[in-house]
Amino acid sequence: MQDAAPKPLHLIVACAKNRVIGLGGRLPWHIAEDTAFFHAATAGQTVVLGRICYETWPQVRSEGRHPVVISRNSALAQAGVHVTPTFTSALDLADTLPGKIMICGGERIYAEALACGRPLRLQLTLIHAEIAGDTFMPDWRHLPWRELSRRESADANHRYTFFELSLP
Numbered sequence: 001m002q003d004a005a006p007k008p009l010h011l012i013v014a015c016a017k018n019r020v021i022g023l024g025g026r027l028p029w030h031i032a033e034d035t036a037f038f039h040a041a042t043a044g045q046t047v048v049l050g051r052i053c054y055e056t057w058p059q060v061r062s063e064g065r066h067p068v069v070i071s072r073n074s075a076l077a078q079a080g081v082h083v084t085p086t087f088t089s090a091l092d093l094a095d096t097l098p099g100k101i102m103i104c105g106g107e108r109i110y111a112e113a114l115a116c117g118r119p120l121r122l123q124l125t126l127i128h129a130e131i132a133g134d135t136f137m138p139d140w141r142h143l144p145w146r147e148l149s150r151r152e153s154a155d156a157n158h159r160y161t162f163f164e165l166s167l168p
């Protein structure tokens with residue numbers, strides 16, 4: 001019997017034109033529409049995230065999410081929160097949990113996901129501004145993405161585009 005096809009990884013990220021995603025452990029912007037989009041897209045799903053993202057998202061277990069936190073510190077585990085030390089072990093765990101596998105960052109986790117060879121979906125909010133930061137989305141643009149959808153939007157401070165991309 002053949003192995004089942006691997007579940008796709010759904011990367012979800014908001015990123016400035018210069019690929020900035022974070023500053024000082026936080027988001028460098030407040031875009032209410034994107035926050036709402038992120039919460040709706042991850043509700044009920046398995047979310048794979050780094051230790052800093054976990055520490056700054058106390059409500060991660062709400063709305064039926066299944067968090068898989070990547071950290072060497074296994075003491076972070078609590079009811080409903082899995083902690084595992086590597087990206088590979090996180091995917092092994094995520095494969096056993098319900099829903100889509102949503103890759104929520106940060107930087108190294110996105111880099112490993114882009115390079116892992118699984119089918120990918122990228123839910124990208126591209127903010128049309130250069131924004132100061134210290135954490136970056138690894139470059140994704142050299143990969144042969146297929147665009148599934150795009151929607152333009154804006155708030156009082158920023159213009160941004162919601163893209164859904166697929167590989168293959």
Ligand SMILES: NC(=O)c1ccc[n+]([C@@H]2O[C@H](COP(=O)([O-])OP(=O)(O)OC[C@H]3O[C@@H](n4cnc5c(N)ncnc54)[C@H](OP(=O)(O)O)[C@@H]3O)[C@@H](O)[C@H]2O)c1
Pocket residue numbers: 012013014015020021022023024025026027028049050051052053054070071072073085086087104105106107108109112135
């Ligand atoms: N704009 C967005 O969509 C978005 C998305 C995500 C994050 N962010 C921003 O990015 C920043 C946080 O991301 P970050 O990259 O600094 O940190 P992070 O990935 O959340 O956390 C880093 C820690 O997670 C563990 N870790 C992460 N990747 C690993 C890997 N591949 N293998 C083993 N361990 C790994 C390590 O934990 P231990 O040290 O405990 O072992 C590492 O010190 C914040 O500013 C956040 O707001 C933005």
